[in-house]
Amino acid sequence: MHYDHIIVGAGSMGMAAGYYLAREGKKTLLLDAFQPPHDKGSHHGDTRLIRFAYGEGARYVPFVLRAKELWEELETLTDKKVFHRVGILNFTPKDDPYMDNIIQSSKQYNLPVELLTPKEANKRWKGIHLTKDMTSCFEPTSGVLMTQNIIEAYYELAMKAGAEVIGNNRVVKIEPVKHIVKITTENGDTFTADSIILSVGAWSKQIMNDLQADLPITPIRKTFAWYEVVESIYDDSNFPGFTYTDGEKTYYGFPSIDRAGLKIGRHDLGDEVNPDEEKAPFGSVEGDQEDLDLFLKTFMPKVGKLKYGKTCMYTMTPDKDFIIDLLPNHPNIAIAAGFSGHGFKFASAVGEALKDLLLMGKPKIDLSPFSIKRFT
Numbered sequence: 270m271h272y273d274h275i276i277v278g279a280g281s282m283g284m285a286a287g288y289y290l291a292r293e294g295k296k297t298l299l300l301d302a303f304q305p306p307h308d309k310g311s312h313h314g315d316t317r318l319i320r321f322a323y324g325e326g327a328r329y330v331p332f333v334l335r336a337k338e339l340w341e342e343l344e345t346l347t348d349k350k351v352f353h354r355v356g357i358l359n360f361t362p363k364d365d366p367y368m369d370n371i372i373q374s375s376k377q378y379n380l381p382v383e384l385l386t387p388k389e390a391n392k393r394w395k396g397i398h399l400t401k402d403m404t405s406c407f408e409p410t411s412g413v414l415m416t417q418n419i420i421e422a423y424y425e426l427a428m429k430a431g432a433e434v435i436g437n438n439r440v441v442k443i444e445p446v447k448h449i450v451k452i453t454t455e456n457g458d459t460f461t462a463d464s465i466i467l468s469v470g471a472w473s474k475q476i477m478n479d480l481q482a483d484l485p486i487t488p489i490r491k492t493f494a495w496y497e498v499v500e501s502i503y504d505d506s507n508f509p510g511f512t513y514t515d516g517e518k519t520y521y522g523f524p525s526i527d528r529a530g531l532k533i534g535r536h537d538l539g540d541e542v543n544p545d546e547e548k549a550p551f552g553s554v555e556g557d558q559e560d561l562d563l564f565l566k567t568f569m570p571k572v573g574k575l576k577y578g579k580t581c582m583y584t585m586t587p588d589k590d591f592i593i594d595l596l597p598n599h600p601n602i603a604i605a606a607g608f609s610g611h612g613f614k615f616a617s618a619v620g621e622a623l624k625d626l627l628l629m630g631k632p633k634i635d636l637s638p639f640s641i642k643r644f645t
């Protein structure tokens with residue numbers, strides 16, 4: 270069973286890469302430990318924010334703008350809802366560096382943003398309460414990506430383009446053998462390929478250890494929750510997505526979409542976990558709910574009671590930047606890992622870049638900020 274390319278981990282990044290490779294006519298196999306989309310990794314919970322004026326730094330902007338083009342293309346290829354353009358309101362205390370980065374990104378790349386005083390923001394959205402010492406910036410072209418729909422859409426398109434997808438079959442061994450790579454799964458199947466992609470999310474450290482490579486990647490437990498709301502204040506036609514940071518605490522959230530309630534999560538903090546072990550459920554760790562309640566009481570006091578919460582995993586690197594590269598000792602193995610809780614919005618462009626890495630050695634997008642060599 271020899272393939273041009275095998276993708277180990279068909280989640281957010283892997284499923285996109287599989288589609289772009291299959292679309293080039295390459296014989297492609299995607300393997301996953303579960304049946305994607307699923308709730309065991311980092312892509313569940315329905316929604317992810319996509320922002321273009323990037324608080325994490327302007328170096329991300331060309332990458333996310335390419336991702337936007339590909340999300341728009343994906344919308345034309347599937348009937349599923351992909352990108353919900355609700356706009357995002359970013360708010361911080363005055364003079365916060367995160368807001369400076371957003372403004373800098375917007376100027377450098379000519380992105381539409383509206384700077385709003387607390388009074389203007391409070392007037393525009395009945396559901397928000399900003400205090401005088403704050404500043405805010407609304408990006409009308411940004412919004413929400415529907416994660417499960419997207420993974421399903423890439424799955425269907427990859428199959429249509431000739432790829433094979435096998436779920437519930439964990440890869441347990443990866444052996445570079447001369448110019449090919451041999452893969453063994455938990456079911457005892459073996460496959461070979463000219464080149465492979467490792468896109469296993471929270472399991473990246475484990476799989477890299479099998480290749481005798483140590484990467485500083487840490488899977489952490491994250492939580493998010495849905496709250497009851499008055500739809501006429503907080504639904505997606507009346508309320509935007511949002512981010513808040515004060516340099517110490519960072520929160521993000523979504524309007525009520527399809528009457529699901531307002532969804533909110535805290536971006537910083539999180540305990541290291543073993544991705545194979547059951548995670549402590551939402552509410553069982555001190556602070557899970559209290560943190561969110563306090564934030565909502567302060568800035569969105571019209572939000573109602575908690576409906577329910579869930580857990581998920583981030584895969585952190587020390588600098589919170591991604592790793593997208595070929596392995597230095599194995600140039601026919603690419604890795605996409607360490608998305609540090611802000612990777613989904615890039616998944617389409619990461620998939621394309623991985624395809625380019627394998628087929629041309631050098632993608633059109635500058636991947637130097639994401640080089641593995643910064644850690645080796």
Ligand SMILES: Cc1cc2nc3c(=O)[nH]c(=O)nc-3n(C[C@H](O)[C@H](O)[C@H](O)COP(=O)(O)OP(=O)(O)OC[C@H]3O[C@@H](n4cnc5c(N)ncnc54)[C@H](O)[C@@H]3O)c2cc1C
Nearest residue numbers: 278280281282302310311318440469470581608612613614
């Ligand atoms: C609560 C939460 C909120 C987030 N919010 C945002 C946001 O608003 N905006 C944003 O851009 N990003 C956000 N992110 C981050 C984003 O979701 C992740 O960066 C992204 O999903 C990571 O994709 P991935 O492909 O690395 O991992 P996954 O999508 O988890 O894919 C990894 C896949 O590898 C498979 N796998 C693992 N081991 C093996 C093996 N040995 N063999 C075969 N398969 C294997 C897994 O089953 C899984 O399907 C958020 C993440 C979380 C958890």
